[in-house]
Amino acid sequence: MVVGAGPNGLAAALRLAAAGLRVQVVEAAERPGGGMRTEELMRPGFLHDVCSIVQPMAAAGPFFREFDLESRGVRLVQPEINFAHPLDGGRAALSHRSLEETAAGLGADAAAYRRLFGPLVEHGTDVVDFFLTSRLRRLPTRSPLQIAHFGLNGLPNVRWLAHRYFETEGARALLGGAAAHGMLDLSKPLTSALGMLLTMLSHHVGWPLIQGGSQKLADAMVTAIEEQGGEVVTGHHVTDLREFDGVPAVLLDTTPEAFVAMAGDRVNAGYRRWVSRYRHGAGVFKIDWILSEPVPWANAEVRRAGTIHVAGNLDETIAGERAPNRGRLTDRPYVLAVQPTVPDPSRAPEGGHILWAYVHVPHGSDVDMTDAIENQIERFAPGFRDTVVERHTKTAVQMERWNPSYLGGDISNGQATLRQMLARPVPRWNTYKTPVRGTYLASAATPPGPAVHGQCGDNAARVALREVFGVRTVPPLRPPAA
16 A cells, blocks of 8 residues: 555555555545646646646656656656846846856856866766665765765855855856755755755756646556556545555655554654654745746846746845744745746647746745745846736645645655754664554655655665565566557
């Protein structure tokens, strides 16, 4: 049994099914996909990704490379410019697929940019695999110098890294905007690592979207499970693990807190205490817009970008992320925006345009951030409000209601701090195992953490195959049915 049909739950089910096991996935929502769901939120034909939208990890990670998206009918579409960071005065820093083109646009920091990211891009697959693969099965890397280069630069905070390598406002802002995806106070350790990884991926695999919406990936995974005799049941809310008595293995794509609640008195006091110390971070306030025309960014190049980090310079980005992580709101937040119809016009009727964005807010906030978000966009795209036809909002509280794994609106299923990445969610060598025999945690609350890569579920499934079924040779994922 797999509880939860998010990317990790579906990945776990696929690996188990590949071993010839009979697998059933149960999902509380009416549609599978978790954060990968796509909905017509306002008008027919306008397709909005409710949470996850840009998928570099699905393009780069080992699980989805093996799954082979193209063979499953999942098409990745690449924007002309992966991400942009507008600055005052009509300027912008741009991340192209080409490292050389990106470096050339950074002026005095071109050589430093090549020095920081060149070795990582050259060995991109090894870097990604090293950090996404479970330490329980990690093999010696073929790129030890590049891994060390990444680790030494990634451990400190992003301000340190930006000032160590770069002199220009644009280069520093570009790195900081990528790091802010982690939803952390950017003065904290490890924030450099996410900025480096996401920036490297821009040149390694791009920052693609899934044509037609992220739901397409979820649906392809469900189809693959069903082709192997498995079943995905929606609208089924699990509250008690005793429902699965007699099932040899149960994998949970849920929060640690949900596992403890479902297990009841079968969880020992020590594990329960550690879960109570597990920290969820900032929530998100989300807006989807239908627009009459593309966003009128002051810098014309930004109009070609898939993702836009709307925050101003590095100091403003850091301030915008510090506030929600300290329980405060700000009228100048870091806005993470995506223009889906720029690379993928199929998401709207002909001539239609949509925009997707969220800001980080204090955990559990029910405050409407519409004005703050639109003011920030208007700052770099004068006349933006005149293009708005309709908008749909979700507070952090509503995000949790939409997906119970987003406690307090935290879409990462737990802060990705240094401590919680070393012991996620509890300090034990095998963090996928739980105190309940045959029950495993397979969500983003386990290593390697958040993002659509499927590795948490795949790692947990490999542990279950070995411990419960004695399968020590990992079965390859089966190709799609002819």
